[in-house]
Amino acid sequence: MEAPTEAVLFDLDDTLCSYRRSAADVLEVAFEQAGVGPVFEPATYYGRYREYLEKDVEFADFHEQCFGDLAVEAGHDRADGVAVARAFREERDQRNVEPLPGAMTVLDAFADEYALGLVTNGHPEMQRQKLEAIEFLESFETIVYAGCDTRPKPDPEPFSVALEALELEAERAVYVGNSLSSDVAGARAAGVRSVWIPEAGSASEAPDPEPDYVLESLTDLRTPLWN
Template identity: 55%
Template sequence: MTTEPVDTVLFDLDDTLVTYNRTTADLLDEAFDAVGVDPFFSAEAYFARYEEFLPITDSIEELREACFAAIAGDGGRDPAVGRDVARAFNARRDHGDVRLLPGAREVVDAFHDEYRLGIVTNGPPEVQRPKLAGAGLDDAFETVVFAGYDTDPKPDPAPFHRALSMLESESERAVHVGNSLASDVAGAHAAGLRSVWIPAYEEEETVEPHYRFGSLASLRNPPW
């Protein structure tokens, strides 16, 4: 691991800095009820296939329709039912209805005068910008890269390189903080950054982060 001093910190957004007030599981239950079908997949099944549809769709609404239809078809159901569930879900999702996770505001404020700060998030601008605004973070970062739209999605190194270029920094002097081993940690390593993993859910440990913490608040005293 490089010992260059850190001048740049990049953050993931979803389930690292913010989370929805209404969970995906809750909205899925409401969508199934609205369509009048028994639940036939879980929020975890949706998350597992989300990135598969990032490169081939132009909006989050289109992504959900394609994803839910594929899940339905793979399970022997009519893909049209999956699209109906997606439309019901889309009608209920408010992207600005989010809250900061514990420690997020304190860490961002503490880092503001010491580091160049950026966001690298897998998600479209029309979805992610309202989250930043709803959490009061829309002016907290010098750059935001919408991976999957501005570039290929994480774990591809391209979004990290784009953020560093915009911040006039180099990978050897940067750290990325995220909740996903598969996209955040693996992507940071592919781009040559140091990684901080703050797990938000159970995940098979296929890659070893440079640093791991149980909560974002622990970053008030950076390990680097």
């Protein structure tokens, strides 16, 4: 017999919130706000940003290094790229994020019955800005910024850290996320049951790894599957 569920842990990006506009659209605004014009093409950024993500630098430095290098390579001053990076971060993570349908309803409905936690890959500065923008920062009893506080998902460490903070064993929690490779795989590695909510059109008849539950949308969590 399964242990009763006492905690529900959530992923953040594309599970509870998403961006309203593409990075290209946000870059256009950032160029204007920085007052420097389009110092590099968005396609150039798309082709390079993962290179900088893999470097051992702070989140703010990542964007400033990347945009600064792109500006120099395009024949502009590094300071222009740095100015664009700062405007880009503020525009993207404070003004460009919105909760997904049903997110607030689910969190409100579960708050009285379960301990709520957030386990998200991403730098605290970036993710905290999103949570503040959608007014979710106070919704969770514990937040783990995986990749900074711990190793990133799908490593089991961030899930274990969240459960330790809640003083619960893995079998008493479920994790809700949209990624098989990060969320479902990480939860399974930590011994936590997983709820997979695939993006529209990405559902598979034989998902690998296999989640414990599959839902069409976050609103289906109003009646928990694990009861």
